[in-house]
Amino acid sequence: MVGATPVVAMQAGSGDTLKQMIKAHLGVAVTYRVCIEWEYAASQVHVVEITDLGTGRDLYQYSVADGAPSPAATAFTELAA
Numbered sequence: 387m388v389g390a391t392p393v394v395a396m397q398a399g400s401g402d403t404l405k406q407m408i409k410a411h412l413g414v415a416v417t418y419r420v421c422i423e424w425e426y427a428a429s430q431v432h433v434v435e436i437t438d439l440g441t442g443r444d445l446y447q448y449s450v451a452d453g454a455p456s457p458a459a460t461a462f463t464e465l466a467a
Contacts (some may be wrong), residue, residue, distance in 0.1 A: 403465040414447050422448050434463055 395413065398404035399405065401421045408431065425431045425467050431448040447460050 408449055409448060411453055411456065413456060414449050414462050416447055 396407070398407055398415075401417070404415050405415065405422065405425065407413070419426070419433070422431055422433070426433055426448070429451055432451045434447040436447060447459070447462055449455060455463070
């Protein structure tokens with residue numbers, strides 16, 4: 387599904403809010419790696435690198451490391467592959 391437009395169900399006003407939403411299994415997030423460095427280093431999140439989005443920066447999807455992926459996370463991971 388190259389060129390697919392994502393459907394945004396909700397947005398977070400801060401990185402901390404975004405992380406709490408992910409930890410509550412409310413979906414997946416696309417953000418910069420620097421926003422989740424500590425959680426990534428502590429193996430609290432699962433990261434999938436996303437490339438070639440034309441943003442000029444690398445973006446990453448992250449979700450709870452020990453939880454089962456939601457249908458949205460699975461579809462997004464397949465889309466990014």
